[in-house]
Structure formats: C-alpha cells, structure tokens
Amino acid sequence: MTRTADQEDWSQVSSExxxxxxxxxxxxxxxxxxxxAAFIGRGEGEALDVGCGEGRVSRELKxxxxxxxxxxxxxxxxxxxxxxxxxDDYAIASGADLPFEDTSFDLVMAYNxxxxxxxxxxxxxxxxxxxxxxxxxxxxxxxxxxxRGHFATTEATSPFVIQDAYFGSKRFEGTEERDGLRMHxxxxxxxxxxxxxxxxxxxxxxxxxxxxxxxxxxxxxxxQRWTRIxxxxxxxxxxxxxx
Ligand SMILES: C[S@@+](CC[C@H](N)C(=O)[O-])C[C@H]1O[C@@H](n2cnc3c(N)ncnc32)[C@H](O)[C@@H]1O
Numbered sequence: 001m002t003r004t005a006d007q008e009d010w011s012q013v014s015s016e017x018x019x020x021x022x023x024x025x026x027x028x029x030x031x032x033x034x035x036x037a038a039f040i041g042r043g044e045g046e047a048l049d050v051g052c053g054e055g056r057v058s059r060e061l062k063x064x065x066x067x068x069x070x071x072x073x074x075x076x077x078x079x080x081x082x083x084x085x086x087x088d089d090y091a092i093a094s095g096a097d098l099p100f101e102d103t104s105f106d107l108v109m110a111y112n113x114x115x116x117x118x119x120x121x122x123x124x125x126x127x128x129x130x131x132x133x134x135x136x137x138x139x140x141x142x143x144x145x146x147x148r149g150h151f152a153t154t155e156a157t158s159p160f161v162i163q164d165a166y167f168g169s170k171r172f173e174g175t176e177e178r179d180g181l182r183m184h185x186x187x188x189x190x191x192x193x194x195x196x197x198x199x200x201x202x203x204x205x206x207x208x209x210x211x212x213x214x215x216x217x218x219x220x221x222x223x224q225r226w227t228r229i230x231x232x233x234x235x236x237x238x239x240x241x242x243x
Pocket of ligand 1: 074
C-alpha cells in the first residue's frame with residue numbers, strides 16, 4: 001500500500017501521541033469529556049471508532065453502552081488501544097477503506113480525525129456505506145473558525161485574530177510542548193462548507209450541531225478563553241434514504 005501524508009505523519013508521532021493523549025487534563029479533550037458523553041448519549045449496538053488513536057474515545061463509547069470496534073491506520077496506535085482494552089474489536093484500516101460489510105454499525109465516531117484525512121469525501125462515503133440506515137455518524141473537528149486564527153496573548157480576554165482568509169483549504173503543521181510532553185500536529189484546515197458538502201455528497205444529513213464550551217477544571221487558565229470562541233465543532237449526521 002502506498003503511504004499517504006496522513007499515514008506518514010501519524011506513524012512518526014505515535015509514541016508522542018500516546019503520551020500526550022493519556023495524561024489526564026493534559027490536552028483539551030478532558031475539558032469536553034463530560035459534554036461529549038452527553039452528546040453521544042446512552043446507546044447500545046455496534047459502534048465503530050474511526051481514527052481511534054490510543055483509544056480514549058473508544059473507551060468513552062464503551063462507557064456509553066456500545067460494543068466498540070476501534071480502527072486506525074497506524075498499527076502502533078491500534079496496538080496501544082488494544083493494550084488499554086479500549087474496545088471489543090480492533091482493525092488497522094484507513095477511514096476510506098474500512099474492512100467491514102455494508103450497514104454493519106449503529107454508530108460511527110470520527111473524533112478529531114477528519115482534519116488529518118486527505119480525502120474527506122471518500123472517507124465520508126465509506127463511513128456512510130458501513131452505517132445502518134437508522135445509524136448515526138458523530139463527528140468532532142477543530143472548529144473551522146478557530147482553526148484559522150489565534151489568540152493574540154495568553155490572557156483569557158485576549159483578542160482572537162484571523163490574519164489569513166477563512167476560505168480555501170490549507171495544510172497546517174506545528175509542534176506543541178507543555179509539561180515535558182511534545183506533540184507534532186499536521187493536517188488540513190478547511191472551511192465548514194467543505195465538510196458540509198462532503199456530508200451532502202455522501203448522502204448524510206446533519207441532524208445536530210454543537211459548539212461545546214470547556215468544563216471548568218484542571219487547566220482552566222489555559223481553557224477559559226475557549227468559552228469565548230468555539231474550539232471544537234460537533235455534528236451528528238444520518239444516512240438519507242436512497243431513492
Ligand atoms: C488527533 S488523533 C485523534 C485520535 C482519537 N480519535 C482521539 O481523539 O484521541 C487523529 C488520529 O487519526 C488517525 N488517522 C489519520 N488519518 C487517518 C485515516 N485516513 N484513516 C484512519 N485514521 C486516520 C491518526 O492515526 C490518529 O490516530
């Protein structure tokens with residue numbers, strides 16, 4: 001298989017990501033965790049976690065009541081998810097080529113993975129294929145608006161500055177370092193319309209949209225500013241009936 005940019009990036013940073021994602025309250029995930037569980041809701045049946053990383057979202061899906069299959073295209077990350085008993089089944093797979101029968105899942109989760117995927121339309125079409133007709137796709141992305149700007153200072157009241165154009169797709173790359181951990185992030189920043197049209201073309205209709213705010217807790221000095229500007233965008237989408 002030819003290695004694509006998204007596969008290269010994540011293979012190279014898998015151990016950095018495992019350390020980064022596993023320390024409670026280290027990154028933004030933890031400040032949204034309770035709201036995420038409420039957004040997913042209690043459920044049962046088969047869930048697929050696409051781009052599972054080391055498995056923390058799979059573990060949330062299990063806690064919500066689902067039987068979970070965790071997939072990622074990076075072997076080391078699937079192994080880490082398995083070692084942490086994050087799911088019930090595991091597969092190394094690209095989101096655009098899932099090794100499952102049509103209509104296998106009641107819920108598919110794509111949590112902060114679509115920004116890393118080169119071909120979003122192909123990935124959403126493949127997700128649509130494995131979703132049951134009454135199934136739900138849950139998506140989290142870094143909010144396309146917050147992705148295009150930055151806070152001018154570290155103050156909670158800092159102005160948020162957008163220097164570049166909002167429209168157009170742009171590759172991003174950067175390294176974050178905090179509390180002795182380091183993580184290199186790379187992906188694509190795209191306007192909201194790119195995701196909305198890809199969902200539409202895949203035959204998926206948006207049924208819920210949330211701009212969650214962080215919960216107060218550890219790391220609040222870092223997170224408080226995200227009560228003014230949305231850091232993440234959450235969507236639910238359902239298959240449209242095929243005519
Ligand atoms: C930011 S991490 C998120 C991991 C996990 N969902 C979480 O929130 O902790 C992005 C993940 O997407 C995976 N990924 C990137 N491109 C992918 C693709 N085309 N198909 C499947 N997984 C992919 C990466 O290997 C990585 O584990």
